[in-house]
Amino acid sequence: MGPLAANEIISQDTNLIFAFLIGIGFGFVLEGAGFSSSRKLAGVFYGYDTVVLKVFFTAGITAMIGLLFFSLFGWIDLSLIYINPTFLYSAIAGGVIMGAGFILGGFCPGTSFCAASIGKIDALVFIGGLLIGILIFGEGYALWEGFYNAKFLGIPKISESLGLKDGLMALIIVLVAFAMFWVGEWAEKKFPREEY
Amino acid sequence: MNSRILLAGFLIPMAMIIAAVPSNKTKQYKLTANQLLQEAVSYEPYIHPDNVADMLVQQDPSLQLIDVRTPDEFDKFSLPGAINIPLSELLADQYVDLLDQGVKMNVFYSNGTLKSNEAWMITRQLGYSNNYVLQGGLNYWAETIINPVPPASTSPDEEIAKYNFRKGASMALGGDVDTKSAETAVPAVPVITAKQAKKRVAGGC
Incomplete structure (x- = not known):
């Protein structure tokens, strides 16, 4: 079935409308999560606020697992996804x-x-x-x-160069992401800032 | 803290499931017109009658001849061991396992190559591999295998060897190639004579 545009289920123009709506949603959520504050964004480099890391990695691993399940159910053809x-x-x-x-x-x-x-x-x-x-x-x-x-x-894939299955690679990335979240939270406690 | 544990408690088991299940190998892609053109230009689907005859004589189990003509034509004449999948039935569920597989070498044939090429195009579009087309169809088969033209005595040895092979193959496969074959071969005669000169230039397989 998917990707909708590549399989010509929706036209390229409709695809742009979806992109526009998703883009607005993306910006709205970014603003709502406080990503319009440069102090918050820079915090990830100094360790006092790692919300950027957490938000983007959570989004990444959620999308990754979602896509793999979609592929498992035959809802999307991953070989047609643009990389x-x-x-x-x-x-x-x-x-x-x-x-x-x-x-x-x-x-x-x-x-x-x-x-x-x-x-x-x-x-x-x-x-x-x-x-x-x-x-x-x-x-x-x-x-x-x-x-x-x-x-x-x-288009090299880490899973391919390591000879791992995509699903196993996904599990490793999820575990690494949660380990990073844990380190991030530790850093927030270690380098706290009162106001930013 | 609670929401984080909840998130981890959801995402990690999901990742473990996806790591444990086999990945989906279903081919569901559709080639765009552009990709199909690329395939048609770059990929050579043709198998020469000599190779097919050789495999038939040696009873190669990996060869699967598929007749894409109508059942009537198939009953009149068919190649040994061929099965009949009329072009109109190509997408029927019962033939999917035959067409979409990685073991046998499917060779489509029809009188010429039009129908067999169409069958090949459709299977390519579906992403199936291991499908080929008998070069020149039955017309060329008749010309090369059933009624091979004796080369001139001054021909190179390999031409004569090829002729001998074809003669032998024609005899070995003669069981099915009885008088009926002459009937079907007759309408092809103009094509044969037209191709005669070309064949000499093109040479062997």
Whole structure:
């Protein structure tokens, strides 16, 4: 049955409407969970607030288990799910830039729009920087095109390279996630901050 | 704290279930027009009559010939060991196990290759593998195996060996290839003569 768009059960245009609605829901929940506060977001790097880690990993493992069950019931064909292909060097460079920007600015791209929507000025500045970054990347594309496309690895899956079943890998990730939550909560007690 | 234990108490057992059950291998994908074109262009489904005859003579159990013509035509003439799945019945439930399997080599054939190609396309669309098409269909089969054309005496040895093999195969498979085969082969004659020149150029299998 699924994915609905890939199996042409819904059209690409309907797909965009769903994406729009899910996007609004995503932003709404992010704002409701306090993700529009850059202090809260930066807390994960200093250990006083690990809600970012907990929320995103909970969402990740819930979606992962849900998809595996959907696949088990034949509701979705996982081979049709789009997975970002890996370009190793640009993935590393992108991760470093994104991480540095996250610590400096206190937002990730999604949460910056979230915070801008409730009128935070620092978020507007962050979005300005984001647009400048896009402009530099786009205009200078010829300069880093080779690097950008280097070391293409296809769509590697950790479970495949370890020779594990997807379900077993999912169990390991869930256990690791809960261990991380436990470490996170420990860090919150260890490095508490009164006001942020 | 309580909600966290609740969450862990739900997600961890679910993950254990998903780790324990076998993953779903059901093929339910549908190729897009683009992918189907890619398949058709890049993937060669044809099996040469020589190879099929060789497998038949050696009674290779992995060969499964599938006649996609109508039952009437099938009754008149069919290849040894072939089963009849008329093209219109291809999607019937009773044939799924035959078409979607990883053990045997299914070779579709019809008079020409139109119907067998259609059958192959549909099975590709369903994601089945191990399905092939008899090159040139029964017309070409008649031309190569049933009535092989003797090569000129100046032909290379391999041409003569191929002719001898075909002659032998024709005799070995002669049980089913009786006078009736001539009837079915007759309408194919124009095709045969038209292809004659091509075959010489193309050479062997």
